[in-house]
Amino acid sequence: MSSSTPASDLAPITGAAPLSLCAREPHVPADRLVAEMVPPPRFDSVRFSTYIPDPNQPSQTEAVRVLESFAAGLGGAHATGGRRGFFGFGRAAKAPKTPAGPRGVYLDGGYGVGKTHLLASLWHATPAAPELKAFGTFVELTNLVGALGFQQTVRTLSGHRLLCIDEFELDDPGDTVLVSTLLGKLVEAGVALAATSNTLPGKLGEGRFAAADFLREIQGLSAHFRTLRIDGEDYRHRGLPEAPAPYADEQVTRAAHATEGASLDAFPKLLEHLAKVHPSRYGALTDDLKAVCLTGVVPVPDQSTALRLVVLADRLYDREVPVLASGVPFDRLFSEEMLNGGYRKKYFRAISRLTALARDGQRLVH
Numbered sequence: 001m002s003s004s005t006p007a008s009d010l011a012p013i014t015g016a017a018p019l020s021l022c023a024r025e026p027h028v029p030a031d032r033l034v035a036e037m038v039p040p041p042r043f044d045s046v047r048f049s050t051y052i053p054d055p056n057q058p059s060q061t062e063a064v065r066v067l068e069s070f071a072a073g074l075g076g077a078h079a080t081g082g083r084r085g086f087f088g089f090g091r092a093a094k095a096p097k098t099p100a101g102p103r104g105v106y107l108d109g110g111y112g113v114g115k116t117h118l119l120a121s122l123w124h125a126t127p128a129a130p131e132l133k134a135f136g137t138f139v140e141l142t143n144l145v146g147a148l149g150f151q152q153t154v155r156t157l158s159g160h161r162l163l164c165i166d167e168f169e170l171d172d173p174g175d176t177v178l179v180s181t182l183l184g185k186l187v188e189a190g191v192a193l194a195a196t197s198n199t200l201p202g203k204l205g206e207g208r209f210a211a212a213d214f215l216r217e218i219q220g221l222s223a224h225f226r227t228l229r230i231d232g233e234d235y236r237h238r239g240l241p242e243a244p245a246p247y248a249d250e251q252v253t254r255a256a257h258a259t260e261g262a263s264l265d266a267f268p269k270l271l272e273h274l275a276k277v278h279p280s281r282y283g284a285l286t287d288d289l290k291a292v293c294l295t296g297v298v299p300v301p302d303q304s305t306a307l308r309l310v311v312l313a314d315r316l317y318d319r320e321v322p323v324l325a326s327g328v329p330f331d332r333l334f335s336e337e338m339l340n341g342g343y344r345k346k347y348f349r350a351i352s353r354l355t356a357l358a359r360d361g362q363r364l365v366h
Contacts, residue, residue: 017257018256018259019262019263019264020263020265021263021273021285021286022265022273025276026281028281028284030148033144033147033148033280034134034144035131036283038123038130039119039124039135039164040317040319041320042320043116046121047125048064048067048068048118048121050121051064051118054232057113057230057232059231060230062228063118063230066228067105067121067194067228068125070105070194071126071127074161074192075126075128103187103192103224104187104192104193104225105225105227105228106195106196106225107119107196107230109196109229111352112232114232115196115230119135119164119166120135122194123162126161126162132159132161132162133160133164134164136164137166138166138168138169138195139279139311142175142178142179143279143311144280145182146278147278147280150182157191158185158186158190158191159189161192162191162194163194164194165194166195166196167196167197168195168196169197169345183224193225242355243329243331243355244329244355246327246329247326247365249295251326251365252293252294252325255291255364255365256291256324258364259290259291259293260290261289262289262291262292262293263289263292264294265292265294265295266294267298267327268296268298271305271309274309274312275304275308279311282311283315283318283319285312285315286319286321290321290322291361292316292321292361293323293325293361294323295326295327297325297327297333299332299334299335300333300334303338303343306347310343310346310349313357314350316353317353317356322357322358322363323354323360323361324361324365325361330358331351331355333350333351334347
C-alpha cells in the first residue's frame with residue numbers, strides 16, 4: 001500500500017506517513033459484499049429494549065410492538081419448507097406459490113425518530129443465522145446488483161430469511177424497475193422485507209423523474225409492504241446543521257501526521273479518485289482508517305460527483321471515522337440548486353453525517 005509523502009517541514013510523529021485514500025484501489029470479492037450486509041458498527045449493540053419511545057408519540061411504542069412480533073414470526077422454516085405467517089405473526093402457514101398481500105414492513109418517518117435503530121433491532125431479533133439475514137442501504141443494494149448482476153443477486157438473496165433496506169428511495173426510472181423486479185423475485189422466494197424511508201411507498205420517485213409513467217412499478221413496490229408510520233420531530237424542520245469551522249491546511253496536515261491510521265488527501269483529488277472506484281467498494285476504501293484528513297474542501301462541481309460523495313459519507317459514518325478538513329465547511333458542499341432538487345434528502349443526510357464526523361474530528365487537533 002503506497003502512502004502520501006509527508007510535507008518537508010513536518011516530522012511524521014507516528015513514525016509513518018499518513019495513508020492516502022487516493023492510493024487505494026480495493027478489489028472486493030463478491031462474497032465479501034454479501035457477508036458485509038449486516039448492520040453498521042454503530043448499530044451493533046442496539047436492540048428493541050434500547051429504543052426509548054417518546055411518550056408523546058404512541059406510534060413509536062406501536063412500531064416496537066409490531067416489529068417484535070414480526071421478528072418472532074420469522075422463526076419458522078424458509079419458504080421451501082413452510083414458514084410462519086408474516087402478518088399472522090407466529091401462526092404456521094403453508095407457503096403459497098405466489099404470496100398474497102404485504103410481505104414486509106415499511107417504516108416511514110422523519111429524520112431522527114430512530115428508524116435505523118428499529119431496523120437494526122429487527123435484524124438482531126430475527127431468529128436466524130447471520131448469513132440468512134441481510135442489512136444494507138438502498139444504495140448498497142443497487143450497488144450489489146451492479147457488482148454481481150441481477151440473476152446472481154436474486155440467487156444469493158433468495159435463500160435469506162430477511163432483507164432489511166435502510167434509506168429506501170428511488171432516484172431514477174432504472175432503479176424503479178430494477179428494485180421492483182428484484183423485490184418481487186425475493187418475495188416469491190419467501191424472503192421477508194423490511195425498509196425505512198421518509199417517503200411513503202406510493203410516493204417514491206415523486207419529484208425526481210416522471211413517476212406517473214412508472215406508477216405500476218411503484219404501486220407494485222408498495223404492495224410488498226405494510227406501512228408503519230413513526231411520528232416524532234422531523235430533522236428536516238430544524239434546517240441544516242451548523243458545521244464546525246474548517247481548520248487551516250497546516251493544522252489538518254499536522255494532525256494527519258500525528259494520528260496513527262489517519263489518511264491525508266487533497267479533496268479535489270479524492271473526488272477524482274471516487275469516480276474510478278465502484279461505490280460498492282467504498283467501504284473497503286475505508287478499511288482500517290482511524291481518521292480522514294482532507295485539505296482544500298470545495299463545493300462539489302456536479303450531481304454525479306455529489307452522489308458519489310454521499311455514498312462515501314455514509315460509509316464513513318457507518319464506521320464512525322472522524323473527519324478533519326480545511327476549506328469550505330461541510331454545510332456549503334452542495335449548491336442551493338442541489339439542495340432544492342430531487343436528491344435533496346441524500347444531500348441533507350450527507351451534510352448531517354459529515355458534520356457529526358467533523359465534530360468528532362476536532363479532537364485530532366485539540
